[in-house]
Amino acid sequence: MSPSFPPPDKSSDAAMSRRNFLRGCAAFGGLTALAASLAPLREMGEMGDYTSKEQFLQKYYKELTPEDMTKVIARIEGEVQRQYGLRPHVRDLKPMDGVEFVYCLNLTRCIGCRKCVHACVAENNQSRNPEIQYIRVLKMPHGSMDVEKGDHTYDAKQVPEKGFFYMPVQCQQCKNPPCVKVCPVNATWQEKDGITVIDYDWCIGCRYCEAACPYWARRFNFTKPEIPRERINPNMAYLGNRPRKQGVMEKCHFCIQRTRAGRYPACLEVCPVGARKFGNILDPDSEVSYILREKRVFIQLKEEMGTSPRFFYYFDK
């Protein structure tokens, strides 16, 4: 390493001196090594789990103009098509005027068959592995409403079992939702029809809401969700069942893609005993208005928490 090395003559082939050649080789090798050490990033790209530039630069949901939303929906449809190979129908459904949703569940009728759990998974494109399920059916001993005594892993040959009743628990769509209060980025909020929604593109995955929810209703995508192509539900909503990415929260949204189009939620339609009732509480002729008016016993789960759920449990007799 002589400091007095003469500058090479650039006009001739002598520019490629032995030293410069070695330096070039070393620099090339170094860059190659750097590139090779970034290989795990490539695997990430193959999984299609990158945040695209459009998503990264996307504005907050409430600030999106209708034109912006058209572009966002086109991006989401493209992403779903690339990943799952089918063209979905994504909509951004807004709350209807004069509608506030309420859910009523008849504990006298529920037999604990868990069909609602799986209808929900199928409708809402939840991950099949690892399993994400919005509904947890608790098997509870008769004479208690203590959820601590509930068991959601029961593995019975036949249901209902003697001496037990079954209580499905999902997002209670609270009027005073603790999950919304703790969100540091306002990625979750309550809409005027009573549904607490999540903007999956705004969520940072801090899981504060999961900790705040007294009902264990929120689920986190620890890994990239796995959904078989043939089980994808192509009827999607932006705030509803469009496929989620790794690192975001999700939860029951009263099947926003169905209910905001006037239909019943999937868990209700599949319930073989008609224990689930859903409707507009502001309409005095709706089933839920009738139930809240006529039926005798109501339980708002963990009423003492002051969350004021829009999910009511009742008994027939």
Next chain:
Amino acid sequence: MENRPPAPSGRNGALTNYWLGGLTAGFLALAALFVVKAGGHPVARAVIPLVDPKFLATTPWRQTYADLVKAKEDLSDYDCYGCHDKNKPPPIRYDANHKIIVPQEHSDIVMGHGSHDRNNLCFNCHNEQNLLTLQVRDGREVSFDNIPPLCGSCHGPTYRDWENGAHGRTSGYWNRSLGDFQRLSCANCHNPHAPRIPTREPAPGPHQLHPNPETHEPAEAAP
């Protein structure tokens, strides 16, 4: 590199080279680690079988007479006068305990409607004058494809709940201005001869990663 001004001293130049060499070696080592996956292979997740589509079906448990008519099914079972005599009400025989004897031709019928043999008489619902119809105890004739008023003649509160959509299965649109709303009939869920809902096989529960929280044993060995 070529454009850099000549290093001011040999010591500094050598230092730069050592740094570059060291970084290159570091990156190469890192790349080698990734190539041989020295960090360990990702643990394969336990396979979770997809749920049987039968648990996703929204079809009713039973078919009613009205469904059979609509589906143009074989209705020969409902041709009562193929065997019975038209002008003679069928006789009902009882055993020593005053329990009804179900004739062999109707052996598929389980008598299980109500406790204390309250419905120990076919003609509580069937019309002995015309077996092709049913009857309410006050004498009103009820056709086979519209039975809720008959059931409601005894089960008043349940009938009222059903009419208001609070009892029984519904499907379609909660918003009646946007689409149709379907309500199932009594016999779509209840067997009129034994109305209690039978027990069923439940759908699989959540897959447990650690069934025993003490040991953190995986539920199934990873393949």
